[in-house]
Amino acid sequence: MLMYIQRRLLMLVPVLLGISIVVFMVMHLAPGDPAEILAGPTATASDIAALRLKLGLDDPVYVQYWRFLSNALRGDLGDSLQSGETVTTMLGTRFPNTLALATASMIVAAVVGLTAGVISAIKKGSFFDSLSMIGALLGISLPSFWLGLMFMLVFAVQLRWLPVAGYNGQWWTITGVKQLALPAVTLGIGTAALIARITRSSVLEVLKEDYVRTARAKGLSQFKAIGKHVLRNALIPVTTVMGINFGALLGGTVVTESVFAINGVGRMMVRAITSRDFPVVQGCVLLVASTFVLINLLVDIIYAVLDPRIRYD
Amino acid sequence: MSSQTAIQPDKTNPNRQPVSQTQWRRAWRRLKRNKPAMFGLCVLIALVFSSIFAGWIAPHDPYEQDLLMRFKPIGTEGHPLGTDGFGRDILSRLLHGSRISLVVGLSSVSLGLVFGVTLGLIAGYYPKVDNLIMRIIDIMLAFPGVLLAIAIVAALGPGMWNVVIAIGIWSIPTFARIVRGQVLAVKSKEYVTATQAIGCRDYRILFKHILPNCLAPVIVYATMRIASSIMSTATLSFLGLGAQPPIPEWGAMIAEGRSFLYNAPHIATVPGLAIMIVVFGFNLLGDGLRDALDPNMTDV
Numbered sequence: 214m215l216m217y218i219q220r221r222l223l224m225l226v227p228v229l230l231g232i233s234i235v236v237f238m239v240m241h242l243a244p245g246d247p248a249e250i251l252a253g254p255t256a257t258a259s260d261i262a263a264l265r266l267k268l269g270l271d272d273p274v275y276v277q278y279w280r281f282l283s284n285a286l287r288g289d290l291g292d293s294l295q296s297g298e299t300v301t302t303m304l305g306t307r308f309p310n311t312l313a314l315a316t317a318s319m320i321v322a323a324v325v326g327l328t329a330g331v332i333s334a335i336k337k338g339s340f341f342d343s344l345s346m347i348g349a350l351l352g353i354s355l356p357s358f359w360l361g362l363m364f365m366l367v368f369a370v371q372l373r374w375l376p377v378a379g380y381n382g383q384w385w386t387i388t389g390v391k392q393l394a395l396p397a398v399t400l401g402i403g404t405a406a407l408i409a410r411i412t413r414s415s416v417l418e419v420l421k422e423d424y425v426r427t428a429r430a431k432g433l434s435q436f437k438a439i440g441k442h443v444l445r446n447a448l449i450p451v452t453t454v455m456g457i458n459f460g461a462l463l464g465g466t467v468v469t470e471s472v473f474a475i476n477g478v479g480r481m482m483v484r485a486i487t488s489r490d491f492p493v494v495q496g497c498v499l500l501v502a503s504t505f506v507l508i509n510l511l512v513d514i515i516y517a518v519l520d521p522r523i524r525y526d
Numbered sequence: 527m528s529s530q531t532a533i534q535p536d537k538t539n540p541n542r543q544p545v546s547q548t549q550w551r552r553a554w555r556r557l558k559r560n561k562p563a564m565f566g567l568c569v570l571i572a573l574v575f576s577s578i579f580a581g582w583i584a585p586h587d588p589y590e591q592d593l594l595m596r597f598k599p600i601g602t603e604g605h606p607l608g609t610d611g612f613g614r615d616i617l618s619r620l621l622h623g624s625r626i627s628l629v630v631g632l633s634s635v636s637l638g639l640v641f642g643v644t645l646g647l648i649a650g651y652y653p654k655v656d657n658l659i660m661r662i663i664d665i666m667l668a669f670p671g672v673l674l675a676i677a678i679v680a681a682l683g684p685g686m687w688n689v690v691i692a693i694g695i696w697s698i699p700t701f702a703r704i705v706r707g708q709v710l711a712v713k714s715k716e717y718v719t720a721t722q723a724i725g726c727r728d729y730r731i732l733f734k735h736i737l738p739n740c741l742a743p744v745i746v747y748a749t750m751r752i753a754s755s756i757m758s759t760a761t762l763s764f765l766g767l768g769a770q771p772p773i774p775e776w777g778a779m780i781a782e783g784r785s786f787l788y789n790a791p792h793i794a795t796v797p798g799l800a801i802m803i804v805v806f807g808f809n810l811l812g813d814g815l816r817d818a819l820d821p822n823m824t825d826v
Binding site: 227228231232234235236238239240242350351353354355356357358359360362363365366370460461462463464465467468471482483485486487489491494498501502505506 | 661662664665666668669670671672673674676677678679680681682683684753757760761764765766767777780784787788791794795797798801802805806809810813
């Protein structure tokens with residue numbers, strides 16, 4: 214197991230390097246001269262030339278990449294072209310909000326998805342089963358930004374149960390929970406649908422196993438047999454899916470944050486793209502992608518711990 | 527018989543492979559029995575129909591503004607789905623928008639399909655480059671959700687075709703993975719060894735003999751992928767990174783309707799429902815195709 218973890222950690226290095234290359238290229242493949250974009254529309258040719266020199270844009274690409282990488286490793290992702298703030302500080306204040314949103318969505322998704330999936334599997338072919346599976350497919354088919362607007366329309370504008378938008382950054386307060394409720398449900402529904410589908414098929418698979426029949430035959434109630442024998446085994450693949458989707462939720466926050474005006478990394482990234490604030494875009498993409506990779510690694514390790522039958526060679 | 531077909535590129539006789547023909551025919555029979563999948567197929571046909579004939583069946587010009595007819599609700603005479611903030615007919619915009627959705631969905635998936643399948647074939651067939659290609663694929667998969675597409679749009683700049691390219695590139699890794707897995711399973715089969723033994727060129731083995739046997743999961747994934755491409759395009763347009771106003775793209779229409787959510791909720795609601803129905807249809811069809819093409823369910 215330790216060997217496996219070691220090897221996975223080593224494999225992380227090229228992937229993270231690859232991410233950094235892609236992120237670096239985002240800036241350098243952009244049409245037009247970065248110096249021209251940075252200098253703004255009013256700059257003269259000599260201004261641009263001075264900026265090129267200052268930014269080292271005349272250096273060979275590999276020198277520039279090396280500089281980007283070594284700065285990034287030291288936590289220096291450059292400054293925002295708009296506000297002049299360091300990107301690291303900006304990310305530091307916004308990342309907790311993104312993480313809170315992703316976690317809240319995952320909780321919603323897990324509760325809804327697991328419940329619907331397990332009940333559907335036990336009552337296979339019933340009305341509830343068909344209903345929740347159609348619901349799950351609909352859940353995957355809903356554009357989350359639109360769903361967010363509809364929730365806003367119904368629960369905030371018409372019923373006035375929850376605030377329309379914004380987030381105070383304090384998920385531990387009642388206001389914070391209320392503010393996170395709509396965005397979390399919006400973002401979580403698609404994942405809930407996925408979890409429901411996988412839980413259902415996984416539970417159905419396990420229900421067919423001999424040891425479940427044995428458990429029932431020795432007089433265990435349906436409820437106990439499911440709780441003790443079925444779920445334990447059925448939930449292993451579900452855990453992986455949940456883990457991987459937690460990372461995917463991080464990507465989804467881009468949209469939800471923009472809809473609900475939450476001051477997170479995603480919204481910052483969208484704004485930075487429209488204003489061509491490249492250092493900020495790079496910082497956001499780098500942070501979210503690295504987090505995603507780390508979470509996936511963690512999920513794989515947990516997976517190996519949970520299910521000793523799995524051997525990674 | 528096989529030496530002849532091996533030498534001549536066989537374009538004239540599509541019935542050359544009776545076995546695979548019946549396989550597809552059997553899959554189609556199974557698909558026909560699947561009611562949700564047939565519903566999905568109907569949605570697809572309706573989408574194709576409306577995008578081809580949008581110019582004829584739309585009651586108004588999608589760009590025509592009529593400031594006296596602003597914010598008309600659903601059911602207004604002459605405007606069955608109402609009008610938007612500029613008095614433009616929503617039904618006409620929706621129909622013209624279906625063309626954009628279909629074109630974007632198909633072209634981005636085709637882009638991902640062509641490059642992804644080729645990379646997957648190469649990676650699966652040539653062990654020497656397998657590792658390199660798969661590591662690049664891993665890196666592309668290291669970007670969660672639409673983030674890779676967003677990063678590419680960030681580099682190329684906002685715009686419709688840039689979104690197509692971005693979503694296309696983002697689709698490559700999964701196609702490549704699926705095909706590679708299939709190739710690895712297929713390439714040790716006797717018929718591949720046989721074609722190697724009679725001296726077929728690699729590209730012929732890959733495209734004529736291996737690829738057709740990898741197609742089932744590719745078709746299923748492509749169908750689902752069109753759904754998610756349509757959704758991602760709408761998402762990027764909604765964020766202001768894709769189609770720019772006044773283009774009647776569905777996501778952009780929702781973004782425009784956002785400001786009038788309270789007074790005229792239909793402006794944002796209608797295009798959202800359209801996206802949902804189309805994506806739902808493609809997903810149902812994809813589910814049905816998977817069941818129909820799944821060899822585990824073969825009734826022989």
